[in-house]
Amino acid sequence: MTEVLDLVPIWTLILGLAVFFYVLLDGFDLGVGMLYGLAPDKRSRNAIMNSIAPVWDGNETWLVLGGLGLLAAFPTAFAVIIPAVYFPILVMLLALVFRGVAFEFRSHEAEEKGFWDRAFCYGSAVATFAQGVVLGAYVQGFPVRDGQFAGTSFAFLTPFSILTGVALMFGYGLLGAGWLILKTEGNIQAAARRQGRICLIGVVAAIAVVSIWTPVVSAAVAARWFTWPDIALFAPIPVLFGVIALGTWRSLGGKAEAVPFFGAIGLFLLAFAGMAISLYPMIVPHQLTLWQAASSPRTQAFLLVGTLFLLPVILTYSSWSYWVFRGKVRADVGYE
Known part of the structure; x- marks a missing residue:
């Protein structure tokens, strides 16, 4: 009977999809936001902004779903992870708010438009870096005692988390460049191709460093990737x-x-799969498994009913918005 009611794998899949869709969708518009600061003139900035204007705020739906899913389905993990990375999450949320305000105000305050343009770029960069720090701290793991975070407020700040923060900036920059290549033409597209190549070099270098670093510091990760038959199973990745x-x-x-945009998506998908392989079945690395951190089966079943109704709605309106606003953008037609 217990096996029949085991909803942990389903909630793991839902949470994983929410995180991946957030990283993919909000990732490219944060990347566009960072590249926005490199645009040489007003017309280019307007075209870049118009490429994400119809979809950027809807992308953050996945962040809300992921956070609430973690709280509801894996409350013990939530109680450990959130206090451990409280400060970078706070910085990320403030940067996202600042970025959203800048997005709106740049269209209505002509005299201060330069300030809001810079604010949009800096807000995107800070939010991205903070997300990368959270990722690095999570992969390294947290000290846990009696189901609670037992570390200090700044335990998240390590050379590894700083590396992942910078790496995610390159990754989102690659996604953003791919999006601009898809949505723009002319000089903007040519610049995005050059920027994409720089970001791709950063992504490959960061993945190489992380792939060496994590097995060296974690025997469990090394055993997962370099013992037989796992090495044969996972080598294709x-x-x-x-x-x-x-x-x-x-x-x-x-x-x-x-191809550049979907290639970037493929790289993120493989990196995501690699992280999942390294950590499974842990939800708090080196401390708690998915089953140890899960809420009761009745709670998960109750929440799953609503989630299964909500997910198709989110997927439908997200897909519809991208379909409606498909095609190339122009600087003189759009959010302006």
Whole structure:
């Protein structure tokens, strides 16, 4: 009977999808926000802003779903993770708010438009870096005692978390460049191709460092990747990562418009899969498994009913918005 009522795998899938969709969708518009600061003139900035104006705020739906899903389905993990990374999460949320305010105010305050343009760029960069710090701190793990976080307020701040913060800036920049290649033309697209190549170099370098760093400091991760038969099972992932990275590099230097963006998505998907392989079945690395941190089966079943109604709604309106606003953007038509 217990096996029949085991909803942990379903909630793990829902939470994983929410996190991945947030990273993918809000990732590209945060990347666009960072690249926005490099635009040379008003017309370019307007076109870049118009490329994300119809969809950027809806992308953050996935952040809310992921946070609430963690709280509801894995409350013990929530009680450990959130206090451990309280400060970078606070910085991230403030940066997202500041970025949202800048997005609106730049269209209504012509005299201060330069300030709000810079605010949009800096807010995007700070939010991205903070997310990367949270990721790095999470992968390293947290000290836990009696089901509670037992570390200090600044335990999250380590060389590894700073590395992942910078790495995520390159990753989101690559997604943003791919999006601009898909949505713009001319000089903006050409600049996005150059910026995408720089970001891709940063992504590959960061993944290489993390792939060496984590097995060295964690025997469990090393055993997962480098013992038989796991090494044969998981070896295709880094190989495929290299193939996609090479294909993305070539597409950035060519004329393909969709390949760079979908190549970046593929790299994120493989990195996400690699992290899941390294950590499963832990939800708090090195401390708590998914089952140890889960809420009661009745609670999960009750929440699952509402979630299964909500997910199709989110997917439908998100897909519809992207479909309606498909195609190239213009600087003189859009949010302005």
